Amino acid sequence: MELKIAYKKNRLKAVSFIGICTIVIGTIAIFKVTAQSNNQNQEMMITENKISETAINEDSTVLVEVWSDYLCPWCYIGEANLDNAIADLGINATVVYKSFQSNPTLQGAFTVNEIAKQSGFSLEEARKKSKYIEDMASSANVELHMDSVIMVNTMDAHRFAYMAKQRGHGKAMAKRLFEASYLEAKNIADPNVLAGLGEEFGISKEETLAMLKSDQYRAEIKSEIQDGINNGLRGVPYFVINKKYSLSGAQPKEVFKETLSGILKDDGPYKPLISKSLSGYTCDENGCEVPIKR
Secondary structure, three states, X not given: OOEEEEEEOOOOOOOOOOOOOEEEOXXXXXXXXXXXXOOOEEEEEEEOOOOOOOOOOOOOOEEEEEEEOOOOHHHHHHHHHHHHHHHHHOXXXXXEXXXXXXXXXXXXXXXXXXXXXXXXXXXXXXXXXXXXXXXHHHHOOOOOOHHHOEEOOOHHHHHHHHHHHHOOOHHHHHHHHHHXXXXXXXXXXXXXXXXXXXXXOOOOHHHHHHHHHOOOOHHHHHHHHHHHHHOOOOOEOEEEEOOOEEEEOOOOHHHHHHHHHHHHHHHOOOOOOOEEEEEOOOEEOOEEOOOEOO
């Protein structure tokens, strides 16, 4: 059963932002924009959460499961805001990273400028929207270089990250893949690039390349994606807190702080709960949202 209730709070403003990077009949459209809404009524979806149990540290007070894609700028920003909120609150948290593909059928490698050209947008228009994302990233203490990002299929990056997660490097490798994409303009579909990143974490180049040549972890990645969809995921980043509260999109740090504080106040440390959703900027199979004001 699903229930909808109106969530009203002066500090939270509901927004309707859509700026989409998508693949349309073989062409990549980078931005589609709708207007901002200043309506303060925020809908909250309450649903039963069926996500399987995840092992967490015994001293953790909160469990956060995060679905994201390494070429989703809002994922990088949202996860940084989450980390900053956890640090500000001084709480113990287990953060578990899970996979989602924004462009699962993408083939080849494209720069943002190439995508803009194929989409019929001028480079000036694309740059304005990229600048907005970069400014939002800066407010989260994250550096992004949108013009140099190489857009590729991320399945192999997710498989590689899954391998690293099995060795206890899930969170660190997720951050490293974002850095490789948005700071270093690396092609994270290139096996040699991934092998080089693996060596930084003590994973041999030979082992990474052998894994990538196989289908290892492909089924696990697809399962994680489906698991998220089954539990309300419609775009990334998607955060499930203590298996009850689900926040969609790159929420500001203060929203994370307020949500985490409220959960701990109302429910105490982690235990099985139900889901409550707030919406923010996301990337889904249709691409990444970029807001514009009218």
